[in-house]
Amino acid sequence: MDKKKLKLYFILGTVNVAGRDPLVVLEEALKGGVTCFQLREKGPGALEGEALRSFAEACKELCHRYNVPFIVNDDVALALEVKADGVHIGQEDGDISAVRRQIGPSMLLGVSTHNVEEALAAAETGADYIGIGPIYSTKTKTDTQPVIGPEMVRRVASLLPGLPIVGIGGLSERKARAVIQAGASGIAVISAIAGQDDPLEAARRLKGAVRLSLTGV
Ligand SMILES: Cc1ncsc1CCOP(=O)(O)O
Ligand SMILES: C=C1C=NC(C(F)(F)F)=NC1=N
Numbered sequence: 617m618d619k620k621k622l623k624l625y626f627i628l629g630t631v632n633v634a635g636r637d638p639l640v641v642l643e644e645a646l647k648g649g650v651t652c653f654q655l656r657e658k659g660p661g662a663l664e665g666e667a668l669r670s671f672a673e674a675c676k677e678l679c680h681r682y683n684v685p686f687i688v689n690d691d692v693a694l695a696l697e698v699k700a701d702g703v704h705i706g707q708e709d710g711d712i713s714a715v716r717r718q719i720g721p722s723m724l725l726g727v728s729t730h731n732v733e734e735a736l737a738a739a740e741t742g743a744d745y746i747g748i749g750p751i752y753s754t755k756t757k758t759d760t761q762p763v764i765g766p767e768m769v770r771r772v773a774s775l776l777p778g779l780p781i782v783g784i785g786g787l788s789e790r791k792a793r794a795v796i797q798a799g800a801s802g803i804a805v806i807s808a809i810a811g812q813d814d815p816l817e818a819a820r821r822l823k824g825a826v827r828l829s830l831t832g833v
């Protein structure tokens with residue numbers, strides 16, 4: 617996977633947009649320069665069935681208009697059905713190699729990890745990128761593992777220098793730098809964009825912070 621695509625990875629579900637039109641929030645984020653998008657439809661009130669399928673199609677159309685990969689979280693069947701660019705799975709979402717067999721070699725496969733063992737296993741099983749988190753505390757996902765801080769990114773990046781890594785969990789413009797300096801190719805965010813009054817401006821500022829950190833200044 618092109619590491620540059622992981623610079624600013626926006627993740628969204630209809631429950632994260634506090635009543636606003638999720639497609640409007642997504643387009644604002646795309647205009648603001650997010651480089652990757654993940655549809656993560658979870659929790660009470662989450663879309664299902666035909667409504668979810670057509671929403672996923674609409675998200676995919678938007679992403680492709682901005683030349684941004686469209687990734688589906690957890691739901692491999694949905695990812696295949698809407699011909700997503702990739703799927704992201706957690707440690708409890710089934711066997712990584714089984715998912716790779718289901719999606720084939722060309723679809724992107726992302727894996728959530730929380731420690732070195734999980735990262736090594738994901739890399740060995742052919743993950744195209746891994747998420748490492750939660751880096752900082754977050755209210756967005758209630759059932760996270762304990763907060764691990766940027767150090768885990770540094771350890772995994774030093775062991776697996778070729779594996780694209782994205783940090784996730786409580787990340788913001790101010791908190792991006794430590795994650796990038798630890799060796800991540802980018803940051804993944806939900807509330808730092810979806811929870812803001814101006815998602816376009818929020819995305820633009822996050823992108824700027826990541827770019828600055830990547831240059832090493
Ligand atoms: C999906 C996920 N996985 C680890 S933390 C998290 C939530 C990230 O949300 P936010 O960017 O609002 O902290
Ligand atoms: C739980 C998650 C952890 N990491 C990621 C990503 F940022 F995409 F790697 N997505 C998730 N849904």
Ligand SMILES: [Mg+2]
Pocket residue numbers: 689690705706707709
């Ligand atoms: Mg999952």
